[in-house]
Amino acid sequence: MRIGFAGIVHVHAIDYAASLRRLGHEVVGAFDADAVALAAWCARSAVPASSLEDLLESAEAMIVTSATNEHLTYAVRIASAGLPILMEKPLATSLPDAAEIVRVCAEAGVTLMTALPMRFSAAAIGIREWMAGGAAGDVLCLSGVNQSLYPAVEADWFADAERAGGGAVMDHVVHLADLYSWWLDAAPTRVHGTMNSVLYPDAGVDTACLVTLRYPGGQLAIIDASWSRPQNDVVFGTFAVTITCGAGVVDVDAMADHVVVVDAETSRTSWIFASDGPAETMLAEFVAAALEDREPSVTGADGLRASAVALAARDSWRAPAR
Known part of the structure; x- marks a missing residue:
């Protein structure tokens, strides 16, 4: 194509x-x-x-x-x-x-x-199937972390409030918000965000946020999103969720499938992921949907729902007078 x-x-x-x-x-x-x-x-x-x-x-x-x-x-x-x-x-x-x-x-x-x-992560798909099959029992709480390097080092517009709409809240919240709604088959009924720029205080946008959500079934969810990873970290970010449910407590780590590599000359440590990764699978799905003239497995409506959560979290926060 x-x-x-x-x-x-x-x-x-x-x-x-x-x-x-x-x-x-x-x-x-x-x-x-x-x-x-x-x-x-x-x-x-x-x-x-x-x-x-x-x-x-x-x-x-x-x-x-x-x-x-x-x-x-x-x-x-x-x-x-x-x-x-x-x-x-x-x-x-x-x-x-x-x-x-x-x-x-x-x-x-x-x-x-x-x-x-992240919809195409094997871990995320497994949780979706596990919940849909009823093995999880009643889901009580979802607590997720999505952290990364400071992206404005490579692309300065990420820290431009007009061009990006905000900082870490706009960059990261959508991923976990989408998974939560996909797993629970529901959009949140309440969203609240708390943000700061303690990390990179000159950024001009939030660089860390904590978002709380409530779903129609009574589930509580938390999203911890930030640009907090050091620039020389072994991996660009982390993505993990803890699920508390009737079956117990389940930890999901979407970055776990990797090999640690140490360069003998530079002593630098890095991670190499064992598969092509969810992004490549996502691209394959986009091309297939386009060629087959069908709706993709992640739609514009899904993106609207996830974006609405990030926007609600951003707009719920009011910075103190400076």
């Missing part, structure tokens, strides 16, 4: 391009309004730079990896061209814009998939 990129400033964009090639697809080009950033990215990824107009003519599907506040503009252009879209999370910096993205794509009849790769 011929796939193009609209916006290249997201840290995942270059890995997506490499994964698509491993899967046997052609990355026909990339566009970004920032010509300097585009040229540098294309040189690193060996993807040709293109105008958006040419991409919409040559591509069979598009991936949007721009700053979040540009998502709606790209969605309108791509949907009008009738092309399937894989859009990075969160969908938008406001709930009306996120809802408009879903509406525009539905009206145009194009596939919209949200980039929520």
Whole structure:
């Protein structure tokens, strides 16, 4: 399949391009309004730079990896061209814009998939099946952690409140919010976020947050999200959940399937994951849904639901007067 990129400033964009090639697809080009950033990215990824107009003519599907506040503009252009879209999370910096993205794509009849790769983690799928089969009993509490390196070191727009909509709360909360709703088959009825920027105090956005949620079945959930991993860490982040339920307490670690490697020359330690990873499986699902003209397993509506949680957490917090 011929796939193009609209916006290249997201840290995942270059890995997506490499994964698509491993899967046997052609990355026909990339566009970004920032010509300097585009040229540098294309040189690193060996993807040709293109105008958006040419991409919409040559591509069979598009991936949007721009700053979040540009998502709606790209969605309108791509949907009008009738092309399937894989859009990075969160969908938008406001709930009306996120809802408009879903509406525009539905009206145009194009596939919209949200980039929520943890849905494709073997651990997450196993928990979904375990809960659906009734083995968990009554779920009482979900407590999850999603931490990463400070992404603005590589892509400064992550710490730009206008372009990203917020900091760690917008970057990380959507992943666990999506899994919780998927596992429980419900959206939360109450959301509250507490945030600070003790880490990287000059960032201008929140760099750590704690979000509490309540679900229709009475379940309590917690999301601990931050940019707290050291920049020289062995892994880019952590992703784990503790589930308290009738069957007991279950710990889920989506990063557990790895091999520890120590470089003999530099003494640097790193992790190599034992599989292609959930992101590559997500990309394969997007391509399959586009080729088969069907709804993907993670939809735009799923992305809207998860984005709504992050936005509610952000908006529930009121910073003290400074």
